[in-house]
Amino acid sequence: MPSESTESKLVTALPSHPAMLSESTESKLVTALPSHPAMLSESTESKLVTALPSHPAMLSESTESKLVTALPSHPAMLSESTESKLVTALPSHPAMLSESTEVQACHCSTFSSCLSFLCLLRLGPSPSEASGTRAVFRVSGPPVKSSWSAAVQNSSSSSVTLSVTSPANASIGKYSLKIQAAKGTPQTSALGEFILLFNPWCADDSVHMQKDNEKQEYVMNEQGLLYRGCAESFSPSGWNFGQFEEDIVDICLKLLDVSPNYSKNPGQDCSRRSDPTYVGRVVSAMVNCNDDRGILLGRWDNDYRGGTPPSRWTGSVEILRQWSLNGCRPVKYGQCWVYAAVMCTVMRCLGIPTRTITNFDSAHDTDGNLTIDEYYSVSGQELKLSSDSVWNFHMWVESWMTRPDLPTGYDGWQVLDPTPQEKSEGVYCCGPAPVKAILEGDTNIKYDVPFVFAEVNADKVRWVVGSDGSKKKSYSNTRQVGSNISTKAVGANAREDVTRFYKYPEGSKKERDVFAKAVCNLKSTGTPRCLDAPQPPASGVIELSIKLQKTPVNGEDITFYLHIVNRNQSSKNLSITTVAQALRHNGRPEDPCWKNTQTIKIGANGETKVTLLVPYSKYGASMLENNIVKLTAIANEEGSNEMHMTVKDVLVAHPTLSIEVKGTPVLHQEFKAEITFTNTLSETLRNCLLTLSGIGLIRTKHEIP
Numbered sequence: 001m002p003s004e005s006t007e008s009k010l011v012t013a014l015p016s017h018p019a020m021l022s023e024s025t026e027s028k029l030v031t032a033l034p035s036h037p038a039m040l041s042e043s044t045e046s047k048l049v050t051a052l053p054s055h056p057a058m059l060s061e062s063t064e065s066k067l068v069t070a071l072p073s074h075p076a077m078l079s080e081s082t083e084s085k086l087v088t089a090l091p092s093h094p095a096m097l098s099e100s101t102e103v104q105a106c107h108c109s110t111f112s113s114c115l116s117f118l119c120l121l122r123l124g125p126s127p128s129e130a131s132g133t134r135a136v137f138r139v140s141g142p143p144v145k146s147s148w149s150a151a152v153q154n155s156s157s158s159s160v161t162l163s164v165t166s167p168a169n170a171s172i173g174k175y176s177l178k179i180q181a182a183k184g185t186p187q188t189s190a191l192g193e194f195i196l197l198f199n200p201w202c203a204d205d206s207v208h209m210q211k212d213n214e215k216q217e218y219v220m221n222e223q224g225l226l227y228r229g230c231a232e233s234f235s236p237s238g239w240n241f242g243q244f245e246e247d248i249v250d251i252c253l254k255l256l257d258v259s260p261n262y263s264k265n266p267g268q269d270c271s272r273r274s275d276p277t278y279v280g281r282v283v284s285a286m287v288n289c290n291d292d293r294g295i296l297l298g299r300w301d302n303d304y305r306g307g308t309p310p311s312r313w314t315g316s317v318e319i320l321r322q323w324s325l326n327g328c329r330p331v332k333y334g335q336c337w338v339y340a341a342v343m344c345t346v347m348r349c350l351g352i353p354t355r356t357i358t359n360f361d362s363a364h365d366t367d368g369n370l371t372i373d374e375y376y377s378v379s380g381q382e383l384k385l386s387s388d389s390v391w392n393f394h395m396w397v398e399s400w401m402t403r404p405d406l407p408t409g410y411d412g413w414q415v416l417d418p419t420p421q422e423k424s425e426g427v428y429c430c431g432p433a434p435v436k437a438i439l440e441g442d443t444n445i446k447y448d449v450p451f452v453f454a455e456v457n458a459d460k461v462r463w464v465v466g467s468d469g470s471k472k473k474s475y476s477n478t479r480q481v482g483s484n485i486s487t488k489a490v491g492a493n494a495r496e497d498v499t500r501f502y503k504y505p506e507g508s509k510k511e512r513d514v515f516a517k518a519v520c521n522l523k524s525t526g527t528p529r530c531l532d533a534p535q536p537p538a539s540g541v542i543e544l545s546i547k548l549q550k551t552p553v554n555g556e557d558i559t560f561y562l563h564i565v566n567r568n569q570s571s572k573n574l575s576i577t578t579v580a581q582a583l584r585h586n587g588r589p590e591d592p593c594w595k596n597t598q599t600i601k602i603g604a605n606g607e608t609k610v611t612l613l614v615p616y617s618k619y620g621a622s623m624l625e626n627n628i629v630k631l632t633a634i635a636n637e638e639g640s641n642e643m644h645m646t647v648k649d650v651l652v653a654h655p656t657l658s659i660e661v662k663g664t665p666v667l668h669q670e671f672k673a674e675i676t677f678t679n680t681l682s683e684t685l686r687n688c689l690l691t692l693s694g695i696g697l698i699r700t701k702h703e704i705p
Helices: 212-220 248-257 260-264 266-272 276-287 317-325 336-349 435-440 449-457 509-521 616-622
Strands: 103-106 117-123 134-140 149-155 160-165 173-181 188-196 223-230 233-240 296-298 331-334 354-364 371-377 389-401 412-416 459-465 471-477 483-488 495-497 542-548 558-566 572-583 589-602 607-614 628-637 643-651 657-662 672-677 690-692 702-704
Touching (some): 223 336, 223 354, 223 643, 233 354, 248 336, 260 266, 276 336, 296 336, 317 331, 317 336, 354 449, 412 435, 435 449, 435 509, 449 509, 459 643, 542 628, 542 643, 558 572, 558 589, 558 628, 558 643, 572 607, 572 616, 589 616
Parallel strands (some): 371 459
Antiparallel strands (some): 117 134, 117 173, 223 233, 354 483, 459 471, 558 607, 628 643, 657 672, 690 702
């Protein structure tokens, strides 16, 4: 592992997955070099190569440099026989640079002649020293922290090896490197190209992360867990991020190069790539395609013709490659977890520590008043009268960085959301919003803190609409929005609850004080709304709740009961209507697929249970990809205008699928695995498709009919 003081940004060349390295590859691959740099020509077969590690633990603790890999000016000329695979330089990955990470080849006849040369460095189409995208520096002594420098590493009669060091605040991207005599002829010789990335191992880097186990999880881990479902019933699904797969780093840099920012002013864009705040906003905008040539096209209407349903994706690599190979045309289709997972891949690939975050009962506040209004008919059907919504879950990413553009105290995890929901400064992107600002209700802090604050802490107001169009407030709930906020735990396939970092305990005075502060901090053109006092537990009323008999599995009936409590001193006759509606991932319901109406009498201070069943024959054909059914019950008191309502979102589980490896797998040899699936439906399944993918195991996703 590199030391905490590593003064480097992570640099890559053309990536190659570690599985591609042959066992015979020497730890340092060297090719013949001309005796003098002036002899280098475009046709010269003297490819500049770099040291490859024999083991990641060989990374020197004293590495004081940005990690640099020299690339040939014509990488296509590298033959397979040279075995000089140029690899992504991220520390401790099996295919990373070793203790010789600082090397570059310089072609000189003698040690002393090398000291009379200058290095010329360029980034982007219009580099300049003022913008930090061009540098000229002499081959000299020890590395200089604040600027580019080069020093002699070792020498022989035919070559000299140089160490090139970059400043911690250098822009990321693909650099070209040339060498020129310090005196006499101005002729230059191209040494090649290298890619510079952010480096969380470097104490001076703006993405520096202190704990090694967190760097391993949030930068190096190529696999993760995405949590989906609803607040009371959710589960993880695996995702292959694949940030070190072959060609992914080139695709990630292409993403930056096709952004509108680059098109408008490439010099300024390249210069600003030293700032992870700027890079995060660009990536957030480019993962969706709403304003640009971005990666993913979203769809939420269950019609996925001409593309891939979001639930069928299992990793980012296929999506990124498809986007790149198809001329940067959007890939069909994505929803929030796909957007977030792809952004996590891109950010980790660029060296920025990143993790996916799932927020259950996530609010989408379209008017910025921190309130979500829902409307129901007297029969219990949810009406589509408001553009506000509460998604059963929503997923974004957090990235780790400093925020020198803000007052002190907002460094650390920042929310970035690539799902196109609302525009930020005229573009469909969101963040970075400091998690600390969200916790404290600092809605005057950029970027997009009010929107994210509402996602995790908006108040929810439920209205019942009469047949004459009149609206009656059923209740206001200050606790429902934002629950079980989840991410994968460090170093384990387990869930970590991070709700405490986003909000104080629900119902506490501190939480309500922060909410009031958030409202006051809003810079809106209208008048901030009055805060509703939390409603105390009602007395002398009817209470309804829905309880499941068991977790339903797709193909089975949904069995549940209504628990009814009468807190009145007199008996009540109730007309109860219960409906079931398939629920979209974004909280929008479909038309009812099942309805039940009955009348019951409940005694004074009494309670009762009413058992109900939604047959699979009723809900099965209406199910959407996310497998969620919304149950709503409304009780009307006979002889009065009193109405009582309860709602429950039910996740219908998929049948289990198991994988069992046969025998003991041996490195570099095929092995067999048995996949078992049990059909729980009372009908034959047809046109089934089994999808297989694996980082470093399968080049492309396999689909088995």
